[in-house]
Amino acid sequence: MDRLITELKLTPLEAYHHLVRLLEKVNAVMGELFGAEVMEKSSQVNGSGSAMEDSDDSSLYFSPDQDNVVFASAVDGWGFRIKEFAELYAAKLKLKSDVLHKTLWGDFYLENKTKHIKKGAQNKGKKPLFVQFVLENVWAVYESVLVNKDKEKTDKIIKSLNLRILPRDSRSTDSRVHLHAICHQWLPLAHSLLEMVVEKLPSAMDITPDRVHKLLYSAVMDHDTLPPQTQRIRKAFLDCSSTDDAPLIVYVSKMLSVDRKALPRNRHQALTTEELAKRGKLARERHAERMRQAEGEVAGKKTGCSDDTVSSDAASNTLTDGQSTSNEAVASEDTKELEPEEVFIAFARVFSGTVRRGQEMLVLGPKHNPLIALEQVEGTDQVADLTTGQLAGLRYVSRATVTDVYMLMGRELESLPEVPAGNILGLGGLSEHIINSATVSSTLACPAFTEMFFEATPILRVAVEPKHTGDMSALMAGLRLLNQADACVQVLVQQTGEHVIVAAGEIHLQKCLEDLTTRFAKVEVNVSAPIVPFRETIILPPTTDIVNEAIQDQPQPSKPNNWENQATPTDDDTHVIDIDIGGGACRLKIRAIPLPEDAAKLLEESSDMLKILSQFSGRNTDRHSGHLTTHMSDRVSDFKERLVAVFARSEDWAAEDVDKIWAFGPRQVGPNILLNRAAGNEWLSLWDTVGRNGDDVSKLESWDVRQGIVSGFQLATDAGPLCEEPMRGVCFVIEHIELAQSDDTLSVGSTDRVSDADGVDLMTRSSMPAYTGQLMSSVKDGCRRAFQAKPQRMVAAMYSCVIQATADVLGKVYASLGKRNGRVLKEDLLEGWSLFNITAVLPMAESFGFVKEIRKRTSGLASPQLRFSHWEVIDMDPFWVPTTEEEYLHFGEKADSENIACRYMNDVRRRKGLKVDEKIVEFGEKQRTLSKNK
Incomplete structure (x- = not known):
């Protein structure tokens, strides 16, 4: 608000219209978000009316008459809601406070003669009530104090508002100090803001079941697939109970880096009256002791007598005291040097139970599965009943003790004995167990919360190494601390051994490097040039060249001849690549075609759904994955329908192609597709393997061949031929598969055949193809050659x-x-x-x-x-x-x-370190002109 006065120099009426337009824009955005959410939840429109008509959005929008808008200036420390001015002017104008509260914001004005509030201020050229009673008063304070510096008018305003301004503030040469003192007493920002928080923010008890479901269950986990103990936790979550028998559920969203001196136990604290009296008594006793010693020394000099024994004892005592004091000081200094200056406090919220200082709890990693954990411990799930041996067998669970419980007061921390459910707090003693975020509970039945969502995706990479080789251990420790302190940064170790920092942008990267060198590692580092990610793709053959002339039967440019794996020439224009494995044991024909852009975007946006398909398909399905629930099955069907719709809208694609998908890649979740158009019904598509038992699927005779082809596809899409970057928007189509019929060629070991319940011809598990590894590498090379056969x-x-x-x-x-x-x-x-x-x-x-x-x-x-x-x-x-x-x-x-x-x-x-087609010396025999500095 202060910028409207000091920088934009708007009049009160202009500022009012600006605020009205600003609120309209914000409410328009809120309406769009609300409408999108309603339409997403509603799969169809009822016959009696739309889903939007049935939804209540009355409390959604911002309006000052609903007391959900604070007009404030954080710089000058003031803020207000119209409720405060309505109560003030209701007594002066002898109007009802409720009436004035509803009309103080809007197109209303005050009729001076009748003292009635009427509508239509803009049409009649009248000042709106908000301008007349609110903004003009604020503008008057700024003009008298900051703009005109009119001391007489300022004193009159202070007197009319009954404010008490300290002489040092009124005599300050900085007018901002004087303005802050006036506005802070007149319209305190903290009071208005805290009142609105209490009135408008929902209580922790009002948490909705949908929110609980999103927090507790990830995309690949459903409520019905979890054990009964976990299902009961959902009720405790909804109740937000802080009783002793309620399970403890805490979520740590980030780790805060705090200076050790800022901890309450290390802060200088004011002494109480009793402590001051005790300290004064000890000081007087020490002073009296020194006076007695001084009098004894004077008496000894007068008598001239000396006792060697006493002197030696006194000297030895003095030496011993001095040595002990010195040793204690050195030990204290060594301890301080060993303690790190930065301490990590877990920023957390309690959803159920009560957190107490000294309490033991379980730190659950993001891959914690309560179904597996409860089966391993067999009988107990509480932290107090778990033995050390049982905890050692759990991969993603560790036991920790809360050393301190803090209330976060801005930059300061206040120590507390306990914190009940529904509150935000800081926890000490968890830095060795948590890197970025984690779920903390008193029971193994609690599932790990879903991962946090960040609007800014970390994508910018740099490799770091210490300037001096001996600082490598310090750099690794500093990278670990950096990863703890910043939840958005990622620290990776590549296959080459390089330590890589992944940041959200250039400014974020600079901040990370500064923190690494000055706070965490405290060593000089060498930083590589930014590693920018790229992707590789193919397009349809262009019809015009770079000068917009039609291309007529010209060969498409390909990579230089001295590069490896050049595309194999084909006889037709379909660019089909022939692959021969094992001397004719398996023959494939593969070609590459570009995916529609809408399909590639859909696959990138549906990475969670692709993870579900990967988990519940083929050999990935095990007894711990659970069964595919109705809810998940509906989500898979919905995703498939969206993919069918995208293919149906695109040229050269058919909706039936979706049923022939074998895999997505790379890493089974990427925006590339492996499609099988080969004749024959013995090949299972991806949708056929979802939810099917992994052991049964792997017995199919063609399964190992299929998996070898899929693995080769994953390897090919993970590193393309242009510069070994992942592919994007590429579909590899298998046009033909031919397998040799000789069992000796196909397999080694047993070739006994059985049939399943559906009559499908199966082979025993001991029958393994001898050419699986060769199949993977050949398919990888074939996919790369098919990729190179198209415009890259x-x-x-x-x-x-x-x-x-x-x-x-x-x-x-x-x-x-x-x-x-x-x-x-x-x-x-x-x-x-x-x-x-x-x-x-x-x-x-x-x-x-x-x-x-x-x-x-x-x-x-x-x-x-x-x-x-x-x-x-x-x-x-x-x-x-x-x-x-x-x-x-x-x-x-x-x-x-x-x-x-x-x-x-x-x-x-x-x-x-790959081959680059460039000439270091273009003309080796050309005469050079060398000039010498004279």
């Missing part, structure tokens, strides 16, 4: 860039975006402001230093905000070279304009 493209990670800038610097903003291959999507002038809101997309590979550059070029008048948005295909062949006469005329013989896709590809290949 690089896919870049794109940032969504939102920039607010004035009209004076728009040209510089556009120049900076164009220089970095950015693209402006839209430009809007903010209503009531002189700022433009620019929305653009920027390749992540070009974003490094962008924020700093644009602020420097615009003198700070443009502030960009970057956030990962999507993957975008770079519309340029990474192997393109001029071939036609027009291209030679337009681009030159050496293609003088830069091939961005080729540059990105070569950068990644060079970083990974």
